[in-house]
Amino acid sequence: MQHIKHFFLKDKVFLIAFVFAAFSIIIHPVFSDYKTYINYKVLIVMFSLMLSVAGMTDQHLFTFIAVKMVKHLRDMRLIALVIIITTFFLGMLITNDAVLLTLVPFTLFVTSKINRHKEALIIVILQTLAANLGSALTPMGDPQNIFLYTNFNIPFWVFMSKTAVITITGFILLMLTVFVVFKDDVVKPIVEDVFIKDYRIWIYLVMFILAILTVLHVINPYIALGIVVLLGLIFSRHEFRKVDYHLLLTFVMFFIFTGNISNLEAVQNLFERILNSPTNVFFTGLLVSQVISNVPATVLLSAFTEEAYLLDLLQGVNVGAMGTIIGSLASLITFKFVIKLYPERFKEYLIKYTVICLIYMAVIISVIFIL
Numbered sequence: 004m005q006h007i008k009h010f011f012l013k014d015k016v017f018l019i020a021f022v023f024a025a026f027s028i029i030i031h032p033v034f035s036d037y038k039t040y041i042n043y044k045v046l047i048v049m050f051s052l053m054l055s056v057a058g059m060t061d062q063h064l065f066t067f068i069a070v071k072m073v074k075h076l077r078d079m080r081l082i083a084l085v086i087i088i089t090t091f092f093l094g095m096l097i098t099n100d101a102v103l104l105t106l107v108p109f110t111l112f113v114t115s116k117i118n119r120h121k122e123a124l125i126i127v128i129l130q131t132l133a134a135n136l137g138s139a140l141t142p143m144g145d146p147q148n149i150f151l152y153t154n155f156n157i158p159f160w161v162f163m164s165k166t167a168v169i170t171i172t173g174f175i176l177l178m179l180t181v182f183v184v185f186k187d188d189v190v191k192p193i194v195e196d197v198f199i200k201d202y203r204i205w206i207y208l209v210m211f212i213l214a215i216l217t218v219l220h221v222i223n224p225y226i227a228l229g230i231v232v233l234l235g236l237i238f239s240r241h242e243f244r245k246v247d248y249h250l251l252l253t254f255v256m257f258f259i260f261t262g263n264i265s266n267l268e269a270v271q272n273l274f275e276r277i278l279n280s281p282t283n284v285f286f287t288g289l290l291v292s293q294v295i296s297n298v299p300a301t302v303l304l305s306a307f308t309e310e311a312y313l314l315d316l317l318q319g320v321n322v323g324a325m326g327t328i329i330g331s332l333a334s335l336i337t338f339k340f341v342i343k344l345y346p347e348r349f350k351e352y353l354i355k356y357t358v359i360c361l362i363y364m365a366v367i368i369s370v371i372f373i374l
Contacts, residue, residue, distance in 0.1 A: 014249035016332060020256035020299060027263035040262030044217070045153050046251055047224040049146060051214035051231045056101040057245035058207030058235075062200045065093065065105040070197045073113060080185040082117070083126050086110055087133045087177055094137030097211075099145045099324075099333040100247075102134045107340045117190040124341065124348060125184055128356050129177060131337040132325065132363060136173030138333075139321040140166045143218045145333070146250065147301035147320050153218065154305070155313055165314045169321050172370045176363050206238045250298075250332075257299050261306040274307035284312040285371075288319025289364075293327045322367055325360040328353060 011018055059065065072085045086106070094102045107127055114123040138144030142152035142162055152162055210231045216222040235242060264270045278284050284304075291300040297320040308316050324331035328338055334356075342349045 014253070016296060016299065017249040017253045017256070019295070020253045020260070023260040024256040024263075027260045031263040031266050037259055037262065041255055041258045042150070042154050044224045045150050046254060047228045048143075048149050048153060048214055048217050049251060049254070050246060051210060051217065051227060052098060052143065052149075053101075053246045053250075054231060054235055054242055055207050055210035055214055056097050057242045058203065058239055059097075059211065060101070060105050061239075061242065061245075062204040062207065063197050064199060064204060064207075065097075065102070066109050067197045067199055068093075069106060069109050074196075077189050078187050079117075079119065079122065079190050080181065080187045082113065082190065083122070083129070083185045084178075084181050086113070086126060087129050087181060090130045091133040091137035091174065091177065094134040095141045095144050098143065099134040099138035099331065100336055102138070103131060103333050103336045106130065106134075107337050111340060111344055119190060120345075122185070124345070124352050124355065127337050127341060128352070128359055129180060131334050131356070132173070132360070133177055134333060135321075135324040135331050136170055136177070139173070139324070140170040143215060145321075145324075145331075146254070146298045148317070149218065150254070150298075150301055151305065151313065151317050155310070156220075157313065157317075159219065161314070162317070165318055166321060168371055168374055169318065169367055172367050173363065176366060180359070203238050206234055210234055253299065254302065257302040261303050265306045271307065274304075278304065278308050278312065281312055281315040284308055284315040285319040285322075288316045289323040289326075289368075292320050292323025292330050294329075296329050296332050297321070297323045298332055318371060322364060322371070325364045325367075326357075327360075328356060330360070 011021065069086070069089050072089055073082050076082050076085065086109075090102055090106050093106070107130060110127055110130055111123060114120060114126065135145075138148070140163065142148050142157075142159065148162075148166075151157060152159075213222065213227045213231055217224045217227045277287055288297075288300060288304055291304060294300075295303075300323065301316065301320045304316055304320075305313065324334070328334055338349075338352065338356075341352050345352075
């Protein structure tokens with residue numbers, strides 16, 4: 004019972020999703036419908052990405068890349084710039100939460116080694132924004148993108164054309180912020196080396212490529228899953244423990260919840276009145292993300308959004324990654340690392356994070372509507 008209690012209380016977003024799903028089952032107890040609500044392809048892609056990224060992280064791949072890029076740099080501005088750019092571009096490939104889990108500890112390690120604790124908070128704030136803005140571009144960049152791209156078969160270049168404005172504008176803002184905030188003063192260089200552990204890095208890269216090919220509809224998801232699981236069982240059984248099963252189950256719970264309440268006429272009428280234009284869909288996605296984060300918001304609102312407005316929802320929930328600290332689940336990862344190392348600075352972090360996010364959000368929204 005203690006293990007079960009711990010499992011449910013460990014992840015508050017999953018707990019909320021579970022409560023919502025349980026409530027919806029009471030309203031619509033037609034269990035034969037539930038298997039049709041769940042998008043298994045989305046779950047397969049996310050599981051494959053999580054397993055492969057866990058393996059690559061364990062092999063020190065991303066830390067290896069980051070250390071190679073900042074090693075021997077003697078300029079504070081340049082160090083911050085390299086860390087943020089690395090986070091930004093990696094976010095396009097391995098999801099924002101995986102990037103932050105890997106690189107935020109590295110950033111805190113670097114700032115500690117060069118005795119720049121004062122700048123640590125602003126770097127990880129910009130790093131968090133970089134992960135969210137970079138990941139917004141691609142279908143595999145974060146869970147809500149994987150869900151929308153896979154569930155609704157949005158053409159790849161159409162998808163990218165809508166998210167590019169967010170990512171490009173965000174990149175310009177990040178570069179301007181770095182050059183305004185940081186000085187090009189001399190710091191102590193990083194000289195530590197990090198090495199890839201062993202040959203299994205190639206196994207994890209194959210698993211990662213299979214996940215990407217599944218996202219791009221090149222390979223059957225069930226074939227990809229079979230190969231990924233087989234490789235995992237043969238070469239790295241311990242990596243299965245590092246998969247975020249809470250996030251996968253959160254998706255399952257919201258699939259059930261949205262499937263059930265979408266059968267209620269009153270709910271259908273309510274969302275039809277709200278989600279009746281591109282602008283309404285965009286801002287509803289953005290605002291709901293501030294309350295329950297953008298992944299649950301995407302699953303919930305997509306059930307009631309007309310196909311013609313799905314790209315507006317895509318933009319809304321990706322911009323919604325900014326704003327409050329819970330706008331994106333990935334943002335909480337950075338927050339947890341910060342309060343663990345600098346517990347006395349959590350208020351400072353929240354204020355700076357919120358102010359910067361609101362400024363970025365206002366600029367990006369303006370650009371979207373101007374274009």
